Amino acid sequence: MKTKTILLASRPKGLPTNEQFQFDTLDLPAPAAGQVLLKTRYVSVDPYMRGRMNEGKSYIAPFTVGEPMAGGAVAEVVESQNPALPVGSLVVGNLPWQEYILSDGKGLNPVPADKAPISYFLGLLGMPGLTAYFGLLDICQPRAGETVVVSGAAGAVGMVVGQLAKIQGARVIGTAGSDEKVAYLKQLGFDEAINYKTTPDIAQALAAAAPAGVDCYFDNVGGPITDAVYDLLNKHARIALCGQISSYNDTEVPVGPRPESKLLKTSAKLQGFIVGDYYSRWPEGVQKLTEWYSQGKLQFEETITEGFDQIPAAFLGLFKGENTGKAIVKVA
Amino acid sequence: MKTKTILLASRPKGLPTNEQFQFDTLDLPAPAAGQVLLKTRYVSVDPYMRGRMNEGKSYIAPFTVGEPMAGGAVAEVVESQNPALPVGSLVVGNLPWQEYILSDGKGLNPVPADKAPISYFLGLLGMPGLTAYFGLLDICQPRAGETVVVSGAAGAVGMVVGQLAKIQGARVIGTAGSDEKVAYLKQLGFDEAINYKTTPDIAQALAAAAPAGVDCYFDNVGGPITDAVYDLLNKHARIALCGQISSYNDTEVPVGPRPESKLLKTSAKLQGFIVGDYYSRWPEGVQKLTEWYSQGKLQFEETITEGFDQIPAAFLGLFKGENTGKAIVKVA
Structure with a gap:
């Protein structure tokens, strides 16, 4: 055929x-x-x-x-x-x-x-959901009351990250690229959602949304949003480095403020990962995601x-x- | 008085x-x-x-x-x-x-x-030695046969890092700022030592010194040396971010190639730290360093x-x- x-x-x-x-x-x-x-x-x-x-x-x-x-x-x-x-x-x-x-x-x-x-x-129950599950729960390990920022929050991974962080009892801030996405994130239970395309000063908006600083950052995007989050990190912050969609189409290596001094001052951890790093634990992840989904805790x-x-x-x-x-x- | x-x-x-x-x-x-x-x-x-x-x-x-x-x-x-x-x-x-x-x-x-x-x-038995001990052994965790790069290798922290990495059986490459320091590092047992001030192409020199790539990086310096090391990282590389002396006197935020994509591709971990993060484990560190020193394993x-x-x-x-x-x- x-x-x-x-x-x-x-x-x-x-x-x-x-x-x-x-x-x-x-x-x-x-x-x-x-x-x-x-x-x-x-x-x-x-x-x-x-x-x-x-x-x-x-x-x-x-x-x-x-x-x-x-x-x-x-x-x-x-x-x-x-x-x-x-x-x-x-x-x-x-x-x-x-x-x-x-x-x-x-x-x-x-x-x-x-x-x-x-x-x-x-x-939700495949690669993106598992990426959210392991990146947030294994790398970031948010605790109740901590502040979690997710960039690309209205994407397949980001929307799961935010909901998982809420399940952990964290305060969750998402960035996304349209007012419709922002409205959707609020509906999902995000505490704050920022339209990075229309916000004149993303650093100021993030600072206002995270008055207690940022404990966990799940980064799907990179670039200026990430620069701004690095300035808000609390001591012992954890960063799950999942994607850099803002630079995937760059033809030259993107340049920006060096992050090392900010990570050093806060004893922050930045961990790059792909979901394949957790291959042996996929069944655990699928089971937990399926459970939360069947309980109505994940949309x-x-x-x-x-x-x-x-x-x-x-x-x-x-x-x-x-x-x-x-x-x-x-x-x- | x-x-x-x-x-x-x-x-x-x-x-x-x-x-x-x-x-x-x-x-x-x-x-x-x-x-x-x-x-x-x-x-x-x-x-x-x-x-x-x-x-x-x-x-x-x-x-x-x-x-x-x-x-x-x-x-x-x-x-x-x-x-x-x-x-x-x-x-x-x-x-x-x-x-x-x-x-x-x-x-x-x-x-x-x-x-x-x-x-x-x-x-050796104080703050710098403990910084080397915890940064290398807790964050980098080098295994026998792996390649470890140390920047600022002839400083108080770096020289201990390199010797500890040799004790772990790793291949050790150090960067330093004079031929005298390079000679000293060789004498300490470093496998390779590079004078970053006189080497025309630091990236090329590091690549030549690390033909199997870099598994662990202990960074005291930051800047172009660090940029070059990021390009050599192996999968699951570990970076202990200890100092950034190259930028301590900068009056503006230093700018450089964004590292995130490199850390993402390799599922690398970058951990900022200060020795105070390990305060509760200082006695362990002093005891081990004293033991190795008394055995003649640390100069x-x-x-x-x-x-x-x-x-x-x-x-x-x-x-x-x-x-x-x-x-x-x-x-x-």
Whole structure:
């Protein structure tokens, strides 16, 4: 059979455009013994993928030019030569951007559709939710009454971070890029939410929102918001360094005020991490997130784009701040 | 009786000069019950004191203009109305820059003169040694075969860091500011030592010295050396942020390449600290350092200036890199 696929056509310089993506058609043989044919249901687009479009070593291998893009996806088994994965099974895994995929089943995990909408296994109960869980609870370890700042708070990771911090009893301040996102964060229970695009002085606004200083900072963004938070750190502050979306499209190394003296004065910890660092603890994280979700303590939001052909547009939209919560493409 | 003292005359802008120090004479009454009269024997001058000369909150309260400068010193009890501190006792503590000091004994610790030269309780077996001990062994936790970089390696803290890292079985690279210091570091057992002042390309030199990348970085200096080390970090690198002497005299916030993306890619940890964070574990640290010293596994070097009046000059010399190892003033 044939399947549509989306290849990396070229490596972007700066902000990616549609030119980096090439639609193509692949021939897929029928599944051999042990194999299954998957039909893609939901595709996740995530900021970290921008890093994989570059050449060179990062925490994850780069995409190959001329090969399919890939990432988190939920898919359904539509043909099976593998008794462990009968037709109708729903799975989640790192999959190529294709409508149909031939798989030997390795690296696929079952999707318990009775627990939550199946797309949530790409969000709240998947990589972004786990990123929030381990970054906040393992690195930041907020205590009741402490102040937590989250940048990119209306994104898939940030919105979970803020709610988890509230569950811990912390005061939570989020930054986001539109009044709608700010209103949504307030509705989620954030104590303060700041529209960094319209606030004339982000440093002043953060200082006003954090009169007792900042104990924990979960950084998805970097740049001037981060500079301002560093000035507010309390003694023994903890910073989970999760993303730097403000600089992912920079073509030169971004320059800014050196943070070291501020981190030194406060005996602060700054820990870079990716969710893969916690791979062995994922089951614990999924279990806790599922529990809080089933208890109504965690809400989740998705921005769903429809149609396989819209995957590149949904991805490019991440860098324009188009999504509130998880950016997802519904394929079928 | 009368004693000489050195007051903070004014707060420096940028590099301090002799103008910031004012010699004065104080009247001291005879010791009352519970008090002792101390005669200062050795005074420690340390880079961190520069921060205390500024106004404003840091990890330690600022010095007061018109009041004596103060810091680590070893002193001898010469008159006593305190049975716990008989005449002839040697003590170490945070003391004003005075030839004689009236003290109630609080905050003073005994100096076991049988263990090491008494000035070492301001260096190897005092604050700098403990700073090296906790920063390296608690934050960096180097393992055998890993690569450790130490900036400011020929200073009182750095030279201990490098030797402790060798005791742990690590490969050790130090940076220092003269060929004499580099030669000294080699003699101490450093695997590589780089004169950052004469090396045309510090990034290239560090990369050549660390072909397997950098697992641990103990930073006393900051600035371009640190930028270069960040580019060499291995996955899960640990950085102990101890000092930033390259910027202590800056009058504006120093600017440089933002480090966050580099720390994120490597899941690196950067931990600011001061030795006071480990106050409860000081006895452990002193015991281990004393043990290694008595076994001949730790060497120590001092640059000793003679005379109370030379304290300001010895302090100012720190920022010209005049000292190898601990800068000490021998007063009496």
